[in-house]
Amino acid sequence: MFSSLFVFRGRASPMTESAVSVAAAALVVAGWELAARAGIIAPQFLPSPSRVVIALWTMLTEQNLVWHVVVSTTRVWIAFLLAAALAIPIGIMMSSYRIVGAALEPMIDFIRYLPVPALVPLSIIWFGVGEETKIFLLWLGTFFQLVLLVADDMRRVPHEFVEVARTVGASSRQVMTDVALRWMGPTLIDNLRITLGWCWTYLIIAEIVAADSGIGYVIWTARRFVKTPEVMAGVVVIGLIGLITDQLLRLLHRRLFRYL
Amino acid sequence: MMSGYVQFVDTAKSFGPVDVVRKTDLGLDRNSLVVFLGPSGCGKTTLMRMVGGLDEPSSGSIVLGGEKVVGPDRRRGMVFQSYSSFPWLTVEKNIAFGMRYRKDLGAAEKAERMRHYLELFGLADFAGSYPNRISGGMRQRVAIARTLAAGSDVLLMDEPFGALDALTRERLQVELRQIQIREEKTIIFVTHDVEEAVFLADRIILFSRRPASVVADIDVAAELSPQRPLEIRETQKFFELRNKILHLIRNETGVVV
Numbered sequence: 001m002f003s004s005l006f007v008f009r010g011r012a013s014p015m016t017e018s019a020v021s022v023a024a025a026a027l028v029v030a031g032w033e034l035a036a037r038a039g040i041i042a043p044q045f046l047p048s049p050s051r052v053v054i055a056l057w058t059m060l061t062e063q064n065l066v067w068h069v070v071v072s073t074t075r076v077w078i079a080f081l082l083a084a085a086l087a088i089p090i091g092i093m094m095s096s097y098r099i100v101g102a103a104l105e106p107m108i109d110f111i112r113y114l115p116v117p118a119l120v121p122l123s124i125i126w127f128g129v130g131e132e133t134k135i136f137l138l139w140l141g142t143f144f145q146l147v148l149l150v151a152d153d154m155r156r157v158p159h160e161f162v163e164v165a166r167t168v169g170a171s172s173r174q175v176m177t178d179v180a181l182r183w184m185g186p187t188l189i190d191n192l193r194i195t196l197g198w199c200w201t202y203l204i205i206a207e208i209v210a211a212d213s214g215i216g217y218v219i220w221t222a223r224r225f226v227k228t229p230e231v232m233a234g235v236v237v238i239g240l241i242g243l244i245t246d247q248l249l250r251l252l253h254r255r256l257f258r259y260l
Numbered sequence: 261m262m263s264g265y266v267q268f269v270d271t272a273k274s275f276g277p278v279d280v281v282r283k284t285d286l287g288l289d290r291n292s293l294v295v296f297l298g299p300s301g302c303g304k305t306t307l308m309r310m311v312g313g314l315d316e317p318s319s320g321s322i323v324l325g326g327e328k329v330v331g332p333d334r335r336r337g338m339v340f341q342s343y344s345s346f347p348w349l350t351v352e353k354n355i356a357f358g359m360r361y362r363k364d365l366g367a368a369e370k371a372e373r374m375r376h377y378l379e380l381f382g383l384a385d386f387a388g389s390y391p392n393r394i395s396g397g398m399r400q401r402v403a404i405a406r407t408l409a410a411g412s413d414v415l416l417m418d419e420p421f422g423a424l425d426a427l428t429r430e431r432l433q434v435e436l437r438q439i440q441i442r443e444e445k446t447i448i449f450v451t452h453d454v455e456e457a458v459f460l461a462d463r464i465i466l467f468s469r470r471p472a473s474v475v476a477d478i479d480v481a482a483e484l485s486p487q488r489p490l491e492i493r494e495t496q497k498f499f500e501l502r503n504k505i506l507h508l509i510r511n512e513t514g515v516v517v
Contacts, residue, residue: 160343169361259390
């Protein structure tokens with residue numbers, strides 16, 4: 001009966017696939033619960049999932065977690081939108097005009113490899129410990145990556161498309177707007193989705209170093225008192241936000257690019 | 261010798277130190293289908309692209325209807341082997357794209373032309389489909405229709421049927437020949453397929469290996485009638501022409517086909 005599910009690259013029905021996804025996740029959680037309850041691992045290292053859920057509930061109802069989530073999300077989006085607003089035009093210019101690429105690419109490629117955490121001290125010297133530092137660090141982590149991804153997408157616009165447009169009378173600007181940008185759309189949204197994920201990674205670094213609000217701050221404070229359930233609850237919240245954002249952007253992608 | 265509608269005047273092309281096209285003098289008649297035949301990478305495509313204004317001759321020039329070619333414009337349309345139709349546009353919008361930058365046509369006229377070419381290429385049932393929902397043959401039809409809708413006088417086709425299966429390819433060859441006669445277009449068709457060349461051509465220009473130079477100039481129209489039903493492939497004349505060209509290729513270009 002199950003042999004039909006194990007055909008190489010075979011497909012099960014969507015219902016079966018969803019059921020398997022849920023069951024697998026449930027199995028992991030159940031195993032974790034059992035391991036914690038059996039006392040195999042000390043609860044300050046591995047609290048049971050039910051305790052994490054209870055901690056999450058307490059944090060939501062008594063410790064203003066929603067506010068911290070809003071603060072963190074705002075930081076991420078401000079930095080991300082700033083990065084995108086600059087990276088998209090600059091990346092496009094880098095691939096459209098060789099001199100712009102020649103001027104910027106080596107520099108950007110260099111900065112891209114600087115680890116963001118290494119720049120924390122510098123950014124505190126520059127901006128203090130306020131919001132600016134956090135936004136700056138997040139921006140730093142996404143802008144330089146995104147600009148190169150955008151430049152790459154632009155470079156990959158098939159030359160045939162450009163030439164077809166030119167031979168039907170499109171001007172240089174029209175080739176850009178009517179062909180190159182249209183072609184880039186789907187990969188651009190994908191790259192934005194991926195870099196938004198990185199933004200969340202850097203958020204935690206920024207909030208651990210210098211913050212009195214945000215999910216990173218909540219996690220770090222809980223750690224200080226070895227409140228492992230709270231630490232885990234914080235991590236779970238970030239995971240959930242990531243998952244939801246990702247799904248929304250995927251939905252947007254499908255809506256915008258029905259032709260794919 | 262300034263007689264052709266498309267006239268290559270001492271046209272030569274090199275990319276840096278690499279000579280791609282040797283000095284070429286050639287005149288092509290209006291309303292005829294000329295096939296550029298030659299080994300892959302020999303420079304025949306470059307020669308055709310220069311007619312389109314997509315590459316510039318290193319020396320000499322190309323004159324079209326008495327006017328020197330400078331840069332691309334819609335009177336000379338390209339059809340490529342791949343990436344020929346825009347994936348984000350439906351079939352009808354792809355065809356309309358050919359007219360998008362034409363200011364001499366009103367909206368009603370554009371719609372009328374679009375319908376005309378949808379019908380002509382049997383695409384009416386797929387008007388609202390995106391290219392990834394239609395076959396490769398259909399996609400090439402869309403590309404040709406778009407070029408015609410643009411009002412191109414000269415069609416430059418770079419191995420347009422190279423990626424199609426044999427049956428689809430045959431059908432498109434027949435259709436292209438009919439459309440060439442009906443729409444009275446000048447077509448330069450690049451291929452390395454000898455049978456395709458003989459079937460389609462009024463005239464075949466055979467090129468050597470790179471740098472391309474004209475090895476032979478074969479007047480196919482003198483042997484085969486302009487109407488080319490599929491059965492013509494099975495006639496004695498077709499075989500003779502094909503074999504003659506194959507021999508020429510082996511002897512003159514040094515390439516084993």
